[in-house]
Structure formats: C-alpha cells, structure tokens
Amino acid sequence: MSIYEGLSADKLAVVLDLGARYTKFGFIGEFAPRCIIPSEIKCPSSGKIRYIYSYTDENDLYSLLVEFVHMLFFKHVLVTPKDRHVVIVESLLCPTLFRDTLAKVLYRHFEVASILFVPSHLVALCTLGVKTALVIDVGYEEVQIIPVYEGVPILKAWQAQPLAAKAIEARLRNNFINAYNNMKNAAGDCGDTDTFAEDVSELPDSVIEDIKVRGCFVTTMERSEMISKSEPVKEPPPLKYRIKGDKLILIPGICRETAFEVLFERDNDTNSIQDLVLKSILECGIDTRKQLAENLFLVGGTVMAPGFKSRFMREVKALLHSPEYCDRLPLNTVKLHNPPAKDNYTCWLGGAIFGATDMLQMRSLSREKYLSLNTVPDWSNLAHNELVISKLPT
Amino acid sequence: MSYLIQREFVRYECTCGSLKPISVLHFCRHCLKLRCGYCVCHEVDSHYCSNCMEHLPSAEAKIKKNRCGSCFDCPNCFHTLSVRATTRSVEDGSKTPSKHYYLACFFCRWTTRDVGIPDQTTATGSWPNKENPYAETLISLLEHYKVIAMRERSQKDKKTYSTPRRGYSSFTEKFGLSSMIARKRAGLPSLPLGGKEVNLSNLPPITPSVAEEEVEPLPESYFAEEPDLTKITSLVQRHANPALQATTINTLHPQHRHFYIKRSLRCRQCEHNVSKPEYNPGSIKFKIQLAAYYHMPEVRIMTFEPLQAGKPSDIILKLINPTQHLTSVQFTQLPTTEEIEVAEEREKNMKESLDRDLISIPIPPRCVVITGKADLPSSAVVLPPRDDAAEYDDTVDTHSFQDDPNVVVWRKGNKAAVKFSITPFSDIKPGTEVLFGFCLDYGYVNTMPILEPRQPQRTEMQVKVYLSPGKTCGIDPK
Numbered sequence: 001m002s003i004y005e006g007l008s009a010d011k012l013a014v015v016l017d018l019g020a021r022y023t024k025f026g027f028i029g030e031f032a033p034r035c036i037i038p039s040e041i042k043c044p045s046s047g048k049i050r051y052i053y054s055y056t057d058e059n060d061l062y063s064l065l066v067e068f069v070h071m072l073f074f075k076h077v078l079v080t081p082k083d084r085h086v087v088i089v090e091s092l093l094c095p096t097l098f099r100d101t102l103a104k105v106l107y108r109h110f111e112v113a114s115i116l117f118v119p120s121h122l123v124a125l126c127t128l129g130v131k132t133a134l135v136i137d138v139g140y141e142e143v144q145i146i147p148v149y150e151g152v153p154i155l156k157a158w159q160a161q162p163l164a165a166k167a168i169e170a171r172l173r174n175n176f177i178n179a180y181n182n183m184k185n186a187a188g189d190c191g192d193t194d195t196f197a198e199d200v201s202e203l204p205d206s207v208i209e210d211i212k213v214r215g216c217f218v219t220t221m222e223r224s225e226m227i228s229k230s231e232p233v234k235e236p237p238p239l240k241y242r243i244k245g246d247k248l249i250l251i252p253g254i255c256r257e258t259a260f261e262v263l264f265e266r267d268n269d270t271n272s273i274q275d276l277v278l279k280s281i282l283e284c285g286i287d288t289r290k291q292l293a294e295n296l297f298l299v300g301g302t303v304m305a306p307g308f309k310s311r312f313m314r315e316v317k318a319l320l321h322s323p324e325y326c327d328r329l330p331l332n333t334v335k336l337h338n339p340p341a342k343d344n345y346t347c348w349l350g351g352a353i354f355g356a357t358d359m360l361q362m363r364s365l366s367r368e369k370y371l372s373l374n375t376v377p378d379w380s381n382l383a384h385n386e387l388v389i390s391k392l393p394t
Numbered sequence: 395m396s397y398l399i400q401r402e403f404v405r406y407e408c409t410c411g412s413l414k415p416i417s418v419l420h421f422c423r424h425c426l427k428l429r430c431g432y433c434v435c436h437e438v439d440s441h442y443c444s445n446c447m448e449h450l451p452s453a454e455a456k457i458k459k460n461r462c463g464s465c466f467d468c469p470n471c472f473h474t475l476s477v478r479a480t481t482r483s484v485e486d487g488s489k490t491p492s493k494h495y496y497l498a499c500f501f502c503r504w505t506t507r508d509v510g511i512p513d514q515t516t517a518t519g520s521w522p523n524k525e526n527p528y529a530e531t532l533i534s535l536l537e538h539y540k541v542i543a544m545r546e547r548s549q550k551d552k553k554t555y556s557t558p559r560r561g562y563s564s565f566t567e568k569f570g571l572s573s574m575i576a577r578k579r580a581g582l583p584s585l586p587l588g589g590k591e592v593n594l595s596n597l598p599p600i601t602p603s604v605a606e607e608e609v610e611p612l613p614e615s616y617f618a619e620e621p622d623l624t625k626i627t628s629l630v631q632r633h634a635n636p637a638l639q640a641t642t643i644n645t646l647h648p649q650h651r652h653f654y655i656k657r658s659l660r661c662r663q664c665e666h667n668v669s670k671p672e673y674n675p676g677s678i679k680f681k682i683q684l685a686a687y688y689h690m691p692e693v694r695i696m697t698f699e700p701l702q703a704g705k706p707s708d709i710i711l712k713l714i715n716p717t718q719h720l721t722s723v724q725f726t727q728l729p730t731t732e733e734i735e736v737a738e739e740r741e742k743n744m745k746e747s748l749d750r751d752l753i754s755i756p757i758p759p760r761c762v763v764i765t766g767k768a769d770l771p772s773s774a775v776v777l778p779p780r781d782d783a784a785e786y787d788d789t790v791d792t793h794s795f796q797d798d799p800n801v802v803v804w805r806k807g808n809k810a811a812v813k814f815s816i817t818p819f820s821d822i823k824p825g826t827e828v829l830f831g832f833c834l835d836y837g838y839v840n841t842m843p844i845l846e847p848r849q850p851q852r853t854e855m856q857v858k859v860y861l862s863p864g865k866t867c868g869i870d871p872k
C-alpha cells in the first residue's frame with residue numbers, strides 16, 4: 001500500500017488556516033505556507049477593504065468567502081480548486097456559522113473533492129512530535145488555550161479571552177492619542193502647534209499595526225511593575241514615525257513599552273493571559289498538571305513580538321508562586337516549547353503535516369457525502385455548542 | 395458604450411441571477427444560457443512569468459513552485475530585480491579583468507550586496523537559496539506521522555471487517571448530556587499520537603521537541619535606543635517569505651518571481667469552455683471566447699429626458715443585432731414577484747425530479763430596488779443581420795420595415811433606435827437612482843456545426859435587462 005494511494009499526485013491537497021487577521025495557505029507536505037496574506041478583500045462594487053470576519057450575516061459571509069477563496073487559489077497557489085482535497089485548520093472554538101459557510105463555499109461554489117477539518121491546537125503538536133502540551137494561541141481576536149493530553153484535547157479546560165493583537169492595537173491607539181493630545185496641549189501653551197497639527201485620531205488600523213510591529217516591544221515584569229506603581233523608570237526614547245509620506249509624528253517611548261501590557265494586567269479581574277494558563281491547568285486532572293506546565297506551547301503571530309516569550313514565562317512563574325495559586329497548584333517549573341517554524345504558522349504547519357498522512361483519506365468529508373447530507377455532520381460542528389455546555393456550572 | 399466608460403447603465407440578468415454588463419457575460423452555445431464569472435467554473439490554464447514571459451505547463455510550474463527560474467523580485471519593494479554587471483579591476487596582476495554580477499532593484503535601490511550575497515560570475519547566476527533551517531526535523535516528523543497513520547488505517551480496515559462499528563448515538567444514550575464531549579471526541583480526527591500498539595521497529599525515529607525553562611530575554615537595547623525603522627522590516631515584507639520572515643532589512647533574501655496564470659472558464663452545466671485563452675502569454679487572443687455581445691442584442695441608452703418622480707419621460711434606446719441572422723425583438727414587462735415565486739417553485743420541482751446537482755452553486759440573494767416603470771412599445775422591432783460592408787455605406791438608407799414611427803425613430807444597418815417612456819415612481823426622493831427593467835424576447839439562430847440536424851436552429855430567447863439611466867432631478871419649478 002503506497003503512502004500516496006488514493007490521491008492522484010497531480011492534485012496535491014491544499015491547507016487553509018483562515019485567521020481573523022491573516023490567512024495562511026499552501027500545500028500539504030510542505031514546511032511553510034505559500035502565502036500569508038491579510039484575511040480581507042476589496043469589495044468589487046464599493047472598492048472598500050473588508051475583513052472576512054466583518055461579515056454581517058451568512059449571505060454576506062458567503063459572498064466575502066467566494067471572493068476571498070477565489071483569490072487564494074488563482075492569485076496565490078495557482079491551482080484549480082475543483083476536485084481538490086482541502087485541509088482546514090480551525091480552532092475548536094470556531095463559530096459554527098463560519099465553518100458551515102466556509103464548507104458550503106468550498107463544496108458548492110468551488111466543487112472541492114473533500115474537506116478535512118483539523119483542530120488547530122491539536123495538529124500544532126505534529127510540529128513538535130510530542131503528545132502532551134498546553135497550547136496557547138495568541139492571534140488577533142482572542143487568546144485561546146486548550147490543553148492536549150496524550151493526543152486528546154481536554155475540551156473542558158479551554159480558556160479564551162479577547163486578549164490578543166486586537167486588544168494590543170486598541171491599547172496602543174488609545175495611549176497614543178492621549179499622549180499626543182497632552183503633548184499638543186502642552187505645545188499649544190508655548191505657541192508651538194505645527195508639530196502637532198496632524199489628526200491622529202483616525203489613523204488606519206494598518207498604521208497602528210505597523211507601529212506595533214516595528215516600534216513596540218514587550219517590556220520586562222520588573223519595569224512593568226514600576227510603571228504601574230508610577231515609580232520612576234527611564235522612559236525609552238520616542239519613535240519618529242512618518243505618516244502620509246512626509247508628516248512626522250512622535251510616538252512616546254512609554255506608548256511603545258506598554259501596548260502589550262493589556263495581556264498581562266490583573267488589576268480588575270483575573271483574566272490575564274497568565275491567569276488563563278493556570279486556570280486551564282487547574283481544570284485538568286491532577287496527574288496531568290505537572291506535565292502540562294512543563295509543556296507550554298505558544299502559537300500565533302502575537303507571540304513573535306520582541307520580549308513576549310520571556311515576559312510570558314516570567315508572569316506564569318510568578319503567578320504560580322503567588323499565594324493565590326501556590327497551594328492549589330504546587331508546581332515548580334514551567335517550560336516552553338520552541339517549534340521548528342515561525343510562530344504565526346505553526347498551526348498551519350501542523351495541518352500540512354497531518355494532511356500529508358493517510359488521515360486525509362480516512363477522515364475527510366467528501367463532496368458527495370456533503371451534498372447528500374447537505375450539511376457538515378454533527379460530529380464536526382458540535383464543537384462550539386458543546387464547549388459552551390462544558391463550561392456550564394455543574 | 396457602457397463597457398468602455400465603466401459605468402453600468404445597462405445590465406443583463408445572468409442565468410444565475412447576477413446583474414452584469416454585457417461586456418462581462420458569456421453565452422454558452424450548448425446550453426443556450428447566459429453565464430458570468432460567478433457561475434462558471436474557473437480553471438488554471440497556463441502559468442507564465444510576467445517579466446520574462448516564460449510560460450510553463452502546469453506540471454512543470456508545480457515543480458518550480460510557481461516561480462520563474464530566471465527572474466527575481468525585490469524583497470524590499472517587490473519590484474523585479476535587474477542583473478547588474480561590474481568589471482572588477484585587477485589588482486593582483488592577473489590579465490583579464492573578470493565580470494561580476496549582482497541583482498539590483500531600480501525602484502528602491504536595494505541590491506544583493508546590501509545583504510551580503512556574494513556577486514556571481516555568471517549573469518544567470520547561481521543565486522543562493524535560503525533553505526528552511528528546520529527541514530531535517532520536519533522531514534523526520536512527516537515520515538513518522540505518515541507511518542503512524544498508515545498503521546491506524548490498516549488497523550481500522552481490519553476492525554471494520556470484524557466488529558460492527560458503534561454509532562455515535564450509542565454514546566449519547568450512555569452518557570446523557572456530557573456525551574456531547576464523547577461524541578466530539580469520537581468524531582475528532584484524534585491524532586494517532588497515543589501510538590501504543592504501534593510496532594516501533596519500523597517507525598522512523600524522531601527527536602521530540604524538548605521544552606525549556608530558559609527563554610531568551612529582551613535585549614537591553616530596546617530600552618535605550620530608538621528603533622531605526624529603515625532597518626526593521628514591515629509585516630508585508632516578512633509575510634512575503636513565510637519560512638524566513640526576516641525581521642531586519644539586512645536579512646532579507648530575494649525570491650524567484652511568482653508566476654501569473656491564464657484562466658479558462660467552463661460552463662458548469664455542460665462542461666464546455668466558454669472562454670479559453672491562447673497558450674502564449676504574449677497573446678491576448680482566445681481560442682474560445684463565447685462572449686455574450688456576439689450572440690444577443692445589445693441595448694444602449696442613447697438619450698433620455700430629465701427624470702422626475704411620477705412624471706413620464708421619453709427615453710431612446712439603441713438596439714444592436716451582432717449576429718449574422720435577422721432577429722426580431724419584443725419588449726415585455728418584468729414578471730411580478732408572485733410570478734417569479736411561482737416560476738421558481740416550478741423550476742425547483744423540475745430540478746429535483748431531473749438531476750439534483752446539475753447546477754449546485756447557491757445563488758446569493760440580490761437586492762435590486764426597482765424605482766421606475768416603463769411604458770414599453772407593444773410592437774416587435776426587426777433587426778437585420780450584421781453586415782460589415784454596410785457599416786461604411788452611407789447611401790443605403792432605404793429599408794422595407796413597417797416600423798411604427800412612434801417607436802422606431804432611427805435605423806441603420808443592424809441597429810435601430812427605439813423610443814418609449816419611463817416613469818420613476820412617484821414616492822421616490824429627488825436624487826434617487828432610477829432603476830427599471832424589462833424582458834427582451836429575441837430570436838436566436840444557433841449555427842453550431844456539431845448540432846444535429848445540421849441546419850441552423852431558431853430558438854426564442856428571453857433576457858431580463860435592467861437600466862439605470864441616472865438620478866431623478868429636483869422638484870419641478872412649476
């Protein structure tokens with residue numbers, strides 16, 4: 001029995017990870033996606049850019065996806081979608097409407113041969129060669145944590161909070177606008193208004209993201225504590241940033257340093273990222289906890305920010321030894337995996353490895369099957385509901 | 395000329411329900427139906443490099459990962475790189491000065507020297523490729539999981555013969571509510587990561603990742619120095635090369651230029667091509683191009699009186715017959731919503747009884763808001779066939795058509811101008827776009843040689859046409 005049996009070699013399957021902000025798309029068996037592009041399209045009628053995830057209802061999503069998937073195939077991987085096998089890497093927390101509509105678009109509009117849905121947290125482990133890890137996906141909308149133990153996702157221990165790139169960018173935008181207005185007022189008092197004539201309140205998302213990626217960093221825990229207690233710290237130098245070609249704006253060092261703090265803050269509630277990690281571990285069986293804590297696995301583009309991983313580890317360790325957790329979770333060490341890939345496509349890579357095995361033939365939902373059922377069957381779209389159910393107090 | 399100036403004054407309803415200008419519609423001569431970009435099946439026809447125009451058959455393009463063998467893109471601005479030659483002066487006394495080549499971007503001035511790629515001695519160069527640094531690990535993982543999956547598969551195959559498989563429902567009965575999770579687990583593509591029964595002797599070995607306690611701290615320089623944005627790459631630059639994702643400009647690496655494609659379009663119903671380009675990337679011609687404007691009467695707006703809510707205005711349309719056969723066109727009102735529903739119901743029943751997945755693409759709901767009504771001419775208008783010679787003949791103006799002079803106001807060759815009146819609805823605000831429509835019935839002569847019997851066949855066709863001549867003007871001063 002050949003490894004490639006059942007799949008004609010000239011119709012290599014494609015792997016799709018359609019993220020809230022960036023889509024990774026490529027072929028099975030390859031070690032990097034062919035493209036990483038924004039999950040957005042230019043609306044053909046109005047010419048406006050629209051995020052795929054900005055859909056208003058199913059019909060809207062359907063047409064956004066038709067347009068977007070068409071572009072993926074004909075501009076990026078340059079193969080005909082018809083009769084092709086598709087691997088979709090998706091979060092277990094993906095909304096049912098989204099997955100069903102994506103399936104409908106692929107099966108009906110693009111007439112793909114089959115789809116294999118793989119849970120992103122699970123297949124990410126294929127890139128490490130381990131069976132147990134606490135997978136922490138910090139993408140755009142949410143941080144999503146799901147422990148995987150001996151190859152099985154422990155769904156009841158999932159954690160998710162809107163603490164990811166979107167929150168960071170919102171924080172950066174806010175801090176910057178405030179700082180800018182303060183500087184402007186101060187400058188206005190001494191008659192120097194020219195430098196602050198720019199309207200910064202409406203900076204496009206792409207500019208804020210660019211400032212975040214190129215100008216911000218995740219500071220250390222020590223400095224963060226000092227800043228939050230208003231103790232004097234030497235502020236990093238401001239950044240001169242060019243907008244609209246020739247206008248210079250000044251981004252204060254403090255804005256650059258504190259944008260990521262939104263993930264680690266625990267003043268009001270205990271929903272910081274480090275809290276979520278420990279909560280998730282606590283929800284798992286007592287005999288699995290040590291192993292999970294020693295197999296943390298960060299994925300998603302946000303963790304690529306300078307200083308993110310070391311800060312994350314510091315925070316988790318510190319919280320573990322805090323009075324809040326030290327009795328409930330008597331663990332001493334936390335350890336972090338280092339994937340053989342760039343963090344923003346590790347999940348995709350897991351799908352590309354997993355999809356290159358016989359699992360593709362064994363577990364795919366064929367087009368014929370889909371058309372006869374006219375839906376993605378139960379076992380694959382319960383993900384959302386049951387997770388909500390498992391969170392209900394018992 | 396709606397299609398030349400890009401505004402869609404006249405749109406036709408495609409078989410799938412989309413409204414499109416005639417310039418982008420196709421006409422399948424086999425099904426005798428209109429098709430558009432939304433409802434045909436797109437296929438990749440050929441790959442080519444837009445810089446050097448090299449074109450490759452798909453199989454070969456696949457091997458080259460859709461990238462041109464000779465051209466490179468600038469990793470900084472994505473413009474094409476050019477080969478520059480320099481002659482190196484000879485200092486060490488050897489006789490011939492040797493030529494050296496490097497790649498440079500004429501747009502942003504980036505060069506391969508900027509990132510320390512050594513100059514090449516041949517123009518085509520054997521430019522170094524950046525390999526994935528983890529390739530070895532990843533290959534071993536891939537082989538490993540392939541074998542595990544094969545084992546699981548053969549085991550599953552054995553099992554399905556011996557024991558009847560339990561359905562998911564039995565889980566539900568057993569576990570009640572919490573069975574949802576069990577079901578989920580049962581259905582999950584649970585990875586064969588457990589691997590207990592696997593015979594390890596044949597399993598390709600892997601080195602599982604080892605988690606570490608120590609993580610590299612943030613360099614102190616972040617607190618002290620202003621980042622130099624000219625040295626840090628943007629996300630677009632990073633994502634352009636996913637495996638590398640260089641964070642600093644000096645680690646960028648040029649990539650071979652990505653191919654473009656030519657597409658062919660196929661009717662989903664009969665699977666014939668409605669458009670197939672010529673293979674040569676330099677050619678803009680088509681082997682097959684069943685464009686609708688060769689096959690059906692074209693409607694253009696010539697002129698119209700200012701539009702006012704509730705008041706009739708005259709409009710003159712030009713009708714053009716592009717075919718080699720005489721045709722007669724007749725205007726009728728658009729069906730009412732109830733009529734459409736009845737027709738749809740009938741069609742649905744018919745489709746179900748015939749073949750279920752003939753055309754399976756779902757049709758997006760369309761939101762056209764009709765804001766006017768036409769008082770259509772009742773008589774048919776005859777359009778003579780197209781005659782290229784007559785186009786240049788100004789003398790022949792005589793024709794023997796019994797036209798109603800109130801309807802046909804002008805005629806020349808295969809064209810006729812038709813006048814009627816439209817009335818924007820009285821309840822619309824000034825400045826509203828007026829949209830009205832009608833059905834156009836016309837005779838079509840199918841001359842396809844492969845048809846039996848061999849004589850041309852005449853068919854009655856109907857197409858819905860929607861016109862949006864402009865906005866209503868303000869309140870009548872009177």
Ligand SMILES: Nc1ncnc2c1ncn2[C@@H]1O[C@H](COP(=O)(O)OP(=O)(O)OP(=O)(O)O)[C@@H](O)[C@H]1O
Pocket residue numbers: 018019020021022023137138139140141142164165166209213299300301302303304305344629632639
């Ligand atoms: N190479 C990179 N370097 C630095 N930051 C990056 C990089 N790639 C992505 N990011 C940042 O990480 C964020 C999340 O990217 P990612 O691709 O993980 O999002 P996503 O998968 O679309 O989101 P989600 O998983 O929530 O659907 C982006 O908003 C981007 O700003």
Ligand SMILES: [Mg+2]
Pocket residue numbers: 019020139140300
């Ligand atoms: Mg993601």
Ligand SMILES: [Zn+2]
Pocket residue numbers: 422423424425426661662663664665666
């Ligand atoms: Zn057809």
Ligand SMILES: [Zn+2]
Pocket residue numbers: 408409410411412428429430431432433434
């Ligand atoms: Zn159509």
Ligand SMILES: [Zn+2]
Pocket residue numbers: 443444445446447448462463464465651
């Ligand atoms: Zn080329």
Ligand SMILES: [Zn+2]
Pocket residue numbers: 468469470471472473499500501502503504
């Ligand atoms: Zn350049």
Ligand SMILES: [Zn+2]
Pocket residue numbers: 424425664665666
């Ligand atoms: Zn046919």
